[in-house]
Amino acid sequence: MSLPRRLATAAAVVALTAGAVFAARPAPTAVETGAVTREHLEATLDVEGRTRVRDRYVVSATTAGNLRRPELRPGDAVEAGAVVAAMLPVDPTPLDARARTESEGRVRLAEAALRQAGSAVERSRDALTFARNDEARTRSLVASGAMAPHDLTVAEFATRSRADELASAQFAARGAEYELANARALLSRSTGAMRVDDEITLRSPVRGRVLRVLQPSGGVVAAGAALLEVGDTEALEVVVDLLTADAAQVSPGATAHLEGTGLDHALTAHVRRVEPSAFTRVSALGVEEQRVNALLDLHDPPTRWRGLGDGWRVEARIVVWEADAVTTVPLGALVRSSGVWTVFVVEGGRARRRVVGLGHHGGDRVEVLRGVRAGETVVLHPSDRLRDGDRVTAE
Amino acid sequence: MSALARKLLRDLARERAQLATIALVMACGVAALVSMRSAYDSLRAARDGWYARARFGDVFVSVRRAPRSAVTALAALPGVTDVDARVVGEVRLDMPGLDDPAAAKVVSLPRAGMASLHTLTLTQGRAVDPAHADECLVHEAFARAWNLRPGDGITAVIQGRRQRLRVAGVALSPEFAYVVQPGALVPDDRRYGVLWMNPGALDDAFAMRGAFNDAVLRVERGASVRAVQSAVDRTLAPWSAVASWDRAHHASARWIEMKITQLRAQATVLPAVFLAVAALLVNMVLTRLLGLERERIATLKALGYTDGEIARHYLSHALLTGLAGALLGVALGAAGGRLILGIFAQFFRFPVLAFWPTPATVALGVCASLGASVLGALHAVRRAVSIAPAEAMRPAAPARYTRSRLDTSARVHALPAAARMVLRELARRPLRALGSAVAISLAAAVLIAGRFTFDALDRVIELQYFRAQGDDVTVSFREPVAPAAALDLARLPGVLRAESQRTAAARLRHGAHTRECALLGLPADASLRRLVDAHGAVWTLPSDGLLLGRDLAQRLDLRAGDAVTVEDPTGVLPPREARVSALVDDLLGTSGYLRLDALDRLQRDGGRITAVALRVDPTRRDALLRRLKVYPAVASTARRATAIAYFREQLGRESGVMALILAAFASVIAVGVVYNNARIALSVRSRELATLRVLGFTRAEVSAVLLGEQAAQVALAIPLGLLEGRGLAGLLVRSVDAELFRLPLVVSRATYLFAVAVVLAASALSAALVRRRVDALDMVAVLKSRD
């Protein structure tokens, strides 16, 4: 064969062989990919709880009588002092000496309660003033850089809590006033100061909404029978129960995200207090567990949670750890291999296995302490057939 | 023996190598036919016989709790001959050495004196003693997996209570001929079994005293099963019955039916391919042979033999080859059929599975072989015999070669003479070249069609177990529980993430169509369990609305955007409306997919969950599983790794054996075609080729002329075969019962390469064999001949 022809044949053979080898390579595996990011990460404790109206008051019959059919329905708004129920008293029996002493005693009790409520209000007011001063001081210190911004948040929160507590104390004080008025009315009636056929009107001691109507139809009721419940629905708190083992991680002031409320956005709350005393409860899985309640206050203004009522189920995710600018990978990228956690990083079209050191877990992302850098791409849900160095294409 | 007969035998002996290859191809076809059909016959006979003997039911229904008095009403329905009402439930079994709990279906035995359906076949031990509440019968598959014998004990957790049961005997039932856990694809005998217990024992555990929750009915011959089903549904409506189903929807029966039907389809397709190739080969070989025998045919005619006698003489070539192929094929087929049956026996729990090749099948195989031979030979013989004798005795005109477009191109002139001869030869008989290429391509196609199921199942594993599922353990509950259960599980040590799931049985109705299906509700931010379709795409669930599997939607005549009525099979909830957002090519079963909160809205119970998917730290997994074992609300914990390993193991075993068998089959075809072609070309053109040698061409160059033609045909056949293979694979995909699962059409590069490699190797082998003959061309004899 002549030289050019030999060269041509050789070239053809080389090309064919190369083509065959190329075709014989396994196709690059199609994989799903995710990104290594630098972002804010939170580790949360996810618990279930329910909303609760903080300040509620039960309006009860001051005396036995014929209750007029109530017109109020649950949800109706009431002002302080508005009439919420009316009843015609039954013939009052003239109080004998013992009964009279009882009534007088009740009055004195109510007066004492009022005094107590008053001093509670005072105490709350003082606490609020202190908190306000503290907040102002902290604000200036933070502005000058002597304290961390986090401390300011704590101080602001403390102020808000004290304000809420003052409101509660005032609510309780009004309730006590109301009780005293009722007791006095009862006493005066029994002494015959009132006429028999005077209709007794019961008024709401506070401004708020009707929570429950306990006596929906009219009729004879006994003295002291609970008629309806009113409360300030804008003063809502959240009660969650924690396993006692988890309670140690939760400190007052911790942020919590509230979800599962049925509203289309999540709400923010802060842990006010973890109650000290635990109780036993059977979990959804059927085992008995020791649990303790934690109280959370809503952070958002009431306009944000207009639809929430009393006793609504919520899922609270209490932040137990958080950090900014943390390198994270999706949970689905982690693969356990030879006793260590690894991920597959996509480099130059190939999957490279890297050992990673993990930190905190938050939701579906995990903190990475070493092994990958932000901006890299990792393989999600790798098949168990994926090997270090395999060619991959992102799907 | 007549002289003509002697000639026949001597001719056959001379062509033995070629005819042997043809006979081999035919034998493959007959073997495939006989083995698969006889396996099919045996399976069907065994199944039908057993169903009849053991009185397998026709209608099955499950109910929440109905009083025994309802049985009389059922028995009185027109068309019903027998009713068996029993208590059925799921229990957990605490087997030593398994971290995750095994599960079992428990069925109550019939009460003394009741006519029973689903008669059990006892393979070991004795029947359960009614006086002993703790005795049970174990299904043979489970007993074998755990090496259980009568007298052994097993620990069962029945409705939260641990109980020690004693195995009285080992049994088989037509109801559980194929034992697979609901939701699983492959039977796992170590993790799921069946137990039969005394009725009294189960009554207490499942609160069924005086009641039943499962019934089986037998319908008399000729009566309408549908009508009986409707009557049963009406009768049991007051007690929240799930709609009854028939054998076509019975869990075990439908799997067996599908596999048997597949076998039957395969028994037609594969042999047809082989016999077609064999017929083609016979045609090719005989045509060329008769071309060579031209003069001799003329002589016989001159000697006074009739056309018929001459035709019969040459047809006998084909017939005897066919007969040889048939005999070999029947022998191989008998062995093969036994093998196939053995494979089925692993999964089909029949008491008796005897291999019974019916004479009809053997006869069919022989006839098919003979038929293929005659078909292939007919045309060639007819043409040869019809030549006028005088013409046959004239030297054949030199083959007509014309100048085609190919010749005028400069590139062709630059080719060496050998290449030009090859090209012209191909151009002269393009159809013949194409025919050979098609025959060779069938070899590649058969290989691809056979192997692709493994590629497809590999992909199913990858999509279903890796992309769709990212969990390590899925915890399922006995009954729907409060959503807080997911939060409780999330806090267990070792749990990295927990996601809720909810499945609800539903009946979808659209116009006149109804279909039972399972609705799966997943949280909006789900990452441990997602909806992945057969193409690998991950679907986001719509905030409101339903995603339906395409097959399911088609059966309901639904399109995206339509409204569908969701009914509760238990009858507790009123019918509700849902909107179909889109159709999905899903992988498994008949399902609808929606967001968890959307499903909660449909079920109107404030949100409950039926399972939780967990991502677990592997170092703490075992401790976690042990802990979960004792939670009363937990019905089962399924480990994804276990399912994957099991599935892979099953596949791996089968695929290895299949690859070997297929390679052998494909080689037979490829060798058959290439070898015969080369041999024929050699004998037709031996003078020509020997002349080339005389002229000074080297042995290699002469081989190139001869084999170049074959090589060109193989080169054409390969891409053709890859296409055909993919087409065949597409047909096979359609044959899978889509209501059970869908097979994606995936052919891996490895499979294509395997096909190419086998065809090339077989062709190379044939070429090497023929090359020896080329080297032995007698130049001297050529110089003496008259042409």
Next chain:
Amino acid sequence: MSDVSRPPVLEARALAKRYRMGDVEIDALRGVDLALGEGELTVLLGPSGSGKSTLLNILGGLDAPSAGSVHYRGRALDFTDDRALTAYRRAHVGFVFQFYNLMPSLTARENVALVTDIAPSPLAPEEALALVGLTSRLDHFPSQLSGGEQQRVAIARAVARRPDVLLCDEPTGALDQRTGVVVLDVLDRVNRELGTTTAIITHNAVIARMAHRVVGFGDGRVVRDERNTTRAAPAELRW
């Protein structure tokens, strides 16, 4: 022009034949009249390509003429009826070809048996082979026989059926002189002893000397038709 004393066994009238070979059309016969008498040994002489073989083929019912007719013992051959032609050949005609046309996979005896199996009242194969002097070669394959021996087997095969007509197409064409003479001797003996009407085609004029009649061919036509006054014995022929 035949001798009236012997009735013609085989007669051709105005035979014409045109055929295609590849892309070429050939007029092999252009109007031939010929009669073969009972017991005659006729030599059809002519150069190659003159149409002799074509005539022989038509006479033997192997080929159909484009025009004209053939009569066997007065009866016309129906060239459209293939079955009738086969029956005609089977019963009445024996062929001897230039290249022997033996079955390579059968022995000498079996080759002859091919014919005796289907003939109505044949000679035994051994007898036929004895007639041609090949008793010692009964079980040899054609590849083990010389050219002359092969041709003699072919002759034995042809005569074994006791044909009425023996048609030979260049029987010595592939043989050397010495062997050719042997073959011709056999043909002559067969003609004399069995009385078979024989027609021999050749381009070799020397052979014509042993015939009763010589018919000359040229360009598809009969150019002369003579009787030999003296017949030479095959042994005397030299070429």
